[in-house]
C-alpha cells in the first residue's frame with residue numbers, strides 16, 4: 545500500500561516523542577464518541593478525537609485486529625525519493641496495510657475503549673440527544689455522536705442516506721488479486737533480485753489490466769496487486785482468488801494474489817444524518833478505487849479534520865455547525881480524489897491502439913525530462929509537465945493538488961473565518977439537557 549499521509553502523519557509520528565496534537569488544545573466540552581469500525585479511518589479518528597479530549601468507544605465486527613483479510617518496456621518513471629519530500633513536505637512511504645493499521649492501533653489505543661465481536665446492525669436517533677447503535681447481540685450502546693467508519697459496506701451510510709441499496713458501489717467490472725511474497729523466495733534469480741535491491745514502486749500496464757508491485761516490511765516482502773476484468777460482483781476484500789485462474793490471466797506478466805473488491809464513484813450528497821448525531825468517514829462515504837493509492841490517506845485526512853474541529857467545541861449546540869464544516873472541508877477533496885482514481889483506471893487499462901500509443905509517448909517524454917533533470921545541474925532543468933502527464937506521480941501540478949494538502953491548515957483557515965460565529969452558538973449556559 546502506497547501512502548502519503550502527509551504532514552498530519554508526520555504529526556502522528558511526532559507524537560511518539562510526546563508532542564500533542566492541536567498544540568495541546570482540548571475541547572472545553574467533552575463528548576462521548578462512538579466509532580463504528582476499527583479500520584484505518586476509525587483508528588485515526590479515535591486518535592485525533594482522543595487527543596482533542598473526547599471519550600471514544602470503537603465497536604468492531606471482527607473478532608481480531610489485523611490484516612483484512614508485457615513487454616516490460618519502461619514508459620514512465622517517477623523519482624519520488626528526495627524530490628517528494630522536498631516538494632510536498634513528507635517522504636513517500638510504501639507500507640503493508642496491516643503495518644499501517646498496527647501503527648494507528650498503537651497510537652489510538654490509549655484514547656479508546658475497543659469492543660471486538662461487536663457488529664453494528666442498526667442505528668437509532670429517536671432520541672436525537674442520545675443516538676445509539678444496536679449490536680448483533682441486541683445490546684444497545686448510546687453516545688453523543690456516532691461516526692460511521694465501517695468501510696465500503698457501511699451500515700452507517702445506509703442510515704445517513706436513508707437508503708439500503710444506493711448505487712454507490714457501481715462495479716467497475718474489475719477484480720484485483722493481491723500477493724505478498726517473502727523476498728528471500730526469489731532473490732536467487734538475478735533479475736528478480738533487482739526488485740529488492742532497487743526498491744521502486746513498479747507499474748505494469750496493459751489492455752484492461754495493470755499490476756503494481758513494491759517492497760514492504762524493510763524489503764522482507766514484495767507486495768503485488770493485479771487488477772483485471774472480473775464479473776463485477778465481488779464485494780469482499782478477503783475472498784480467496786483461484787491461483788491458477790490468476791496465473792492464466794496474467795500469464796505473460798508477473799503472477800499475483802488476493803482478490804480485491806471493485807467499486808466506484810458516485811459522491812454521496814451528504815455525510816451527515818439529519819439528526820446531526822451520525823456522521824460518516826473514510827470508505828463509508830467516499831469509497832476509493834485502488835488506482836491512485838489514496839483511500840487510507842483520505843480516511844486519515846478525514847480523521848485529522850474531525851479531530852481538529854472537535855478540539856474547539858465548547859458547547860454541544862455547536863455540533864451541527866462543526867459537522868457541516870467537516871463535510872464542507874472534506875467532501876470536494878474526497879470526490880476529487882475518487883475522480884482522480886477513476887481516471888487512472890482508464891489510463892492504466894487503455895486498450896492497445898492510437899490513443900494508447902499517444903499516451904505511452906507522452907509518458908516517455910515526461911520520463912525523459914525527469915531523468916535528464918535528475919542528472920542536470922540546477923539551472924539546466926527541462927520544463928516538467930504540469931497537469932497533462934498521464935503518469936500522475938510525475939506530474940507536478942497533480943502531485944501538488946494531491947499531496948500539498950494540510951488538513952490542520954484547512955481547519956485553522958476555516959476557524960479564523962468562522963470561529964467567532966461558532967463560539968457564539970449556544971452561549972455559556974450549557975446544561976446536560978441541551979445534549
Ligand SMILES: Cc1cc2nc3c(=O)[nH]c(=O)nc-3n(C[C@H](O)[C@H](O)[C@H](O)COP(=O)(O)OP(=O)(O)OC[C@H]3O[C@@H](n4cnc5c(N)ncnc54)[C@H](O)[C@@H]3O)c2cc1C
Nearest residue numbers: 545546581583584585605664695826827837838839840841
Ligand atoms: C488491495 C488494496 C490496496 C489498497 N491500496 C491503497 C494504497 O496504496 N493507499 C491508500 O491510501 N489506500 C489503499 N487502499 C484503500 C484503503 O485500504 C481504504 O481506503 C481504507 O482502508 C479505508 O479506511 P476505512 O477506515 O474507511 O475502512 P476500513 O479500513 O475498511 O475499515 C472498516 C472497518 O469497519 C468494520 N466494520 C464494517 N462493518 C461493520 C459493522 N457493521 N459493525 C462494526 N464494524 C464494522 C470492518 O471490519 C473494518 O475493520 C487499498 C485497498 C485495497 C483493497
